Amino acid sequence: MSQFFVDRVEIKIRGGNGGSGCVSFRREKFVPKGGPDGGDGGDGGSVIFEATRNEQSLIALRYMPHYEADNGQHGMGSQCHGKRGADIVVPVPVGTVIKEILPDGERRLLVDLDDIGQRFIAAKGGRGGRGNLRFVSSVNRAPRRSDPGTPGEEVELELELKIIAHIGLVGYPNAGKSTFLGATTNADPETGAYPFTTVTPHVGMVEYEDFARLMIADIPGLVLGAHRNVGLGHDFLRHIERTHALAYVLDMAGTDDRDPLQDLVDLQFELEAYQEGLSKRPAIIIANKMDEAGAAENLERLRAVASLDIYPVCAVLGQGTKDVLDAFRRLVPVKAV
Secondary structure: OOOOOOOEEEEEEEOOOOOOOOOOEOOEOOEOOOOEOOOOOOOOOOEEEEEEOOOOOOHHHHHOOEEEOOOOOOOEOOOEOOOOOOOEEEEEEOOEEEEEEOOOOOEEEEEEEOOOOOEEEEEOOOOOOOOHHHHOOOOOOOOOOOOOOOOOOEEEEEEEEOOOOOEEEEOOOOOOHHHHHHHHOOOOOOOOOOOOOOOOOEEEEEEOOOOOEEEEEEOOOOOOOHHHOOOOHHHHHHHHOOOOEEEEEEEOOOHHHOOHHHHHHHHHHHHHHHOOOHHHOOEEEEEEOOOOOOHHHHHHHHHHHOOOOEEEOEHHHOEOHHHHHHHHHHHOOHHHO
């Protein structure tokens, strides 16, 4: 994975400790014994995760893998309660899955932050202790007892990002996914005439004339055996899980002695082997590189066997891309736009 895109991290977090209660007696003129006036300790702050569109990666957590909320302030005399410790709010990308790392190494799912603004308290702060004022009774008018604050929760977490997009571009390395994304959206992914130019997901937004917007994800190129974690494997496939629809990008010129028809079969097999039903999602075929030799013949072969709608394009020249974008609108439910 690129050092600029991080989609899995392990971190440690701790809620703040609760402040201790206070043992105190007021001193007043002509009241020799006074009375208890010890205040309660403040609660510790909590560590909270919040899903936001302002974050696209978990890279900040890789370089800062430990978070501690503030402790609660101790109670004081004159019935002064301690101040509550401040919470820490950690922003994470929408689509972040949070799991607790158990002592045996197993992972326990805690939450899936798949909505903008969704929050999750991952480590609660400790409760503040009671001051001696709380222990006054009819038989104990001057208690010298108070409670210590309780410690905050401390947990080790694994955070995993699964990109949420309306359309996922699926294809073999060098099929032209990044070129198509750059030609149709505001994204600027790296492109090149060699395999695995894209090793991290890229997301772009396309805006239509009626101001509807679609998010398109260019996922790293797939290879045979990806469902067994071969190549980029699961680093690729888990980002496809969240897409509403798929677009199979095929190299119709058969670069690197590939057969686009067999590529389609293999791509659908890998998706289904990774997650049952994944290959059955609404989809179209983007027949790319139609300007190159042999592409027209392969297109006719593909049309004879494919059950999906096929859209011939030359992404590098921007030809045919408008028809594809119109097809995306028909693929995605209205509520998702």
